[in-house]
Amino acid sequence: MKLMFIGADHEVTGSCYYLEAAGKKFLVDCGMEQGENAFENKPIPVPAAELDFVLLTHAHIDHSGNLPRLYAHGFRGPVYATDATADLCDIMLRDSAHIQEFEAEWRNRKGRRAGKETFIPAYTMEDAIGLIRQLVPEHYDTIFSLAEGITARFVDAGHLLGSASIELWLQEGTVQKKLVFSGDIGNLNQPLIRDPSYLKKADYVVMESTYGDRSHEVPPDYVQALSEVLQTTFDRGGNVVIPSFAVGRTQEMLYFIRQIKEQKLVSGHGNFPVYVDSPLAIEATTVFDGHKMDCYDEEASDLVRRGINPLQFPGLRTSVTTEESRAIN
Numbered sequence: 001m002k003l004m005f006i007g008a009d010h011e012v013t014g015s016c017y018y019l020e021a022a023g024k025k026f027l028v029d030c031g032m033e034q035g036e037n038a039f040e041n042k043p044i045p046v047p048a049a050e051l052d053f054v055l056l057t058h059a060h061i062d063h064s065g066n067l068p069r070l071y072a073h074g075f076r077g078p079v080y081a082t083d084a085t086a087d088l089c090d091i092m093l094r095d096s097a098h099i100q101e102f103e104a105e106w107r108n109r110k111g112r113r114a115g116k117e118t119f120i121p122a123y124t125m126e127d128a129i130g131l132i133r134q135l136v137p138e139h140y141d142t143i144f145s146l147a148e149g150i151t152a153r154f155v156d157a158g159h160l161l162g163s164a165s166i167e168l169w170l171q172e173g174t175v176q177k178k179l180v181f182s183g184d185i186g187n188l189n190q191p192l193i194r195d196p197s198y199l200k201k202a203d204y205v206v207m208e209s210t211y212g213d214r215s216h217e218v219p220p221d222y223v224q225a226l227s228e229v230l231q232t233t234f235d236r237g238g239n240v241v242i243p244s245f246a247v248g249r250t251q252e253m254l255y256f257i258r259q260i261k262e263q264k265l266v267s268g269h270g271n272f273p274v275y276v277d278s279p280l281a282i283e284a285t286t287v288f289d290g291h292k293m294d295c296y297d298e299e300a301s302d303l304v305r306r307g308i309n310p311l312q313f314p315g316l317r318t319s320v321t322t323e324e325s326r327a328i329n
Helices: 065-072 085-113 125-132 222-235 249-262 279-287 297-304 323-329
Strands: 001-007 016-021 024-030 054-055 077-083 135-138 143-147 148-156 164-172 175-181 204-206 274-275 314-319
Touching: 016 164, 024 065, 024 125, 024 143, 054 143, 065 085, 065 125, 077 085, 085 125, 085 135, 085 279, 143 222, 222 249, 249 274, 249 279
Parallel strands: 024 054, 054 077, 077 135, 175 204, 274 314
Antiparallel strands: 001 016, 016 024, 143 148, 148 164, 164 175
16 A cells, blocks of 8 residues: 655645555545646646546545646546535536636737747646546445445535545455545534534544644624624615635625525615626536535525525526626626
């Protein structure tokens, strides 16, 4: 058995682990390094075409964003992920490929004037679509076989819709070892999604530790805090602009605003409109809607059972096209 840390080693982004066991070569996660040089990520020091499969903890780009690059270099094996992670990767990897191609086009346009060499994107939309076709969705809490001597199970990590910690059993001869890859672990009592499931036994644990030395304070009452901002701003004739990550945070904001409207916490302004001005956020919200029963926590699931969509409310409007986005102004 062999384990090698490729990414997120002495750094936060670019999670990627290479393993050899039971005659197979595989990765856990294949994330993009993010920051100033996100478009110049280091090559993966393993021949992509020799990999048998990949296990993916969740869809965030710092864990999944280099998967299409594997495809571009010859990887054609399955990528195992939870159902929700597979659906999120479908939209997020396409979006990442679009950014890669746009960045390359911009750099080349600028570089031609300076006589610089052609900049090649890390991967293309064709690579992303090819990789997406290799995604194999698996249910939470179900043991599945990857090869003779290798089995795995996804358990809820409570970080993002579909996020998982991975239990991995490796058998070589008479020796069996259990490895756990924590993935990113969420806080307790997050809106919408379930709390993380904590595993109790393993021979080895590979643990994310971004906030490992920090004690989290009790979170504020977000609904109350947001309603106060809305009330104050509307009272003086203003508009509220909320920058938000398209996947995860936007859906949390919709969840809070639905509660604010239902409880009538903003008085005197009737059915104020809410615009989601992001095609990716709109697509992600559709993915969330498709995983109400397998990923939502008890509070959100109770709303669903009562016929209430936790992410929908009167006055919600979406802008998909450039023209619709401009019309908001």
